[in-house]
Amino acid sequence: MFFATSIAILVTMALALARAVMGPSVYDRVLAVNMFGTKTALLLSVVAYLYGRPDFLDLALTYALINFVGVLAVLEFFQNRTVSPDLNKNDDVR
Amino acid sequence: MSMMIDIVSWILLLSGGAFVFIGGIGALRMPNFYTRVHAASLTDSMGTILILAGIMLQAGWSLALIKLLAILVFLLLTCPTASYALANAALLSGLKPDAKTLSPDDKGRPTP
Amino acid sequence: MDSPSIRIRSLLGLLAILAVAWLAWSGIYKPLILGLGVVSCLLSVWVAVRIGFFDRAVFSLQVISRLPRYWSWLLPEIAKSSFEVARVILHPKLPISATIVEFDALPPGPVGQAILGNSISLTPGTVTMDVHDGKLRVHCLTRHGAEEIMAGGFNRRAAELTQD
Structure with missing residues (x-):
């Protein structure tokens, strides 16, 4: 059963990767990468029991933490980038 | 008794896998960004809850149970925050959602 | 949460929670690991103070x-x-x-x-x-x-x- 679940998660990760490659906008890509990351955390916890190695759970937790912070950081970066043309308009202030 | 627990956890794992897979299909099939967020949130909430609950039943009373609980709580706290940040960033950058608006003033009548 | 005594109490509470989490999670009680634990707990509390975590009642x-x-x-x-x-x-x-x-x-x-x-x-x-x-x-x-x-x-x- 762990095997079937991990296959389902792996296929979904592949679909998310396809969306990340296809995605028309930046936000589609970030969404797909976020999905990929959370599914990685799930896959790690399933694999921990598939192969009977409970220490994988720590990796899953770490991956979930890093993924969350990473997505927020990437979003912050793109938000700043979309604002920057407006800042350049009133150059005379500086 | 342990047979019962096994069966329940198998059902949880399989249905969780099914929800994750359906969400993955949705992320590919949905027509625009805001609807894709819904597909991703299907895998994030229902898939995560079912799969981790199934593993928890297999883990039994141990340190692993606490770790799984921590993973579950953490994912359930961060996933909505991440999708809010994503949707908000897309909205602020001017990506228009293709949707009707309902507001409490006009009860039930969608404005064009 | 204006009075300083409540602030101190919630700060110590956070420190205790972090310390217990570290001890329960690692399960290793060697001086080096414990020292790292003390440093990271204090660092987390310092960051929490800096971002104004204790300035208002967050969770009751x-x-x-x-x-x-x-x-x-x-x-x-x-x-x-x-x-x-x-x-x-x-x-x-x-x-x-x-x-x-x-x-x-x-x-x-x-x-x-x-x-x-x-x-x-x-x-x-x-x-x-x-x-x-x-x-x-x-x-x-x-x-x-x-x-x-x-x-x-x-x-x-x-x-x-x-x-x-």
């Missing part, structure tokens, strides 16, 4: 004691709308009727509004897009989901959860 024990009831209401909601979203995705014609709902949040404080917005986002088929001046803007996959949000179940429960 009352809210935590009401959480189990809230979750036991939220879980069936998540299950119900999961089936609805799964049906929409698997339907050959994708019967999407995307709707945006705007309404005023009943919970007054930022914590209540954050819980409300996150609960709505956690439920598949509805995503909070914007929280601004106590107004929420929610994107719903179907018209039915939008009507469910407008019925105000989420709003009322979140307000009950965080009221004094």
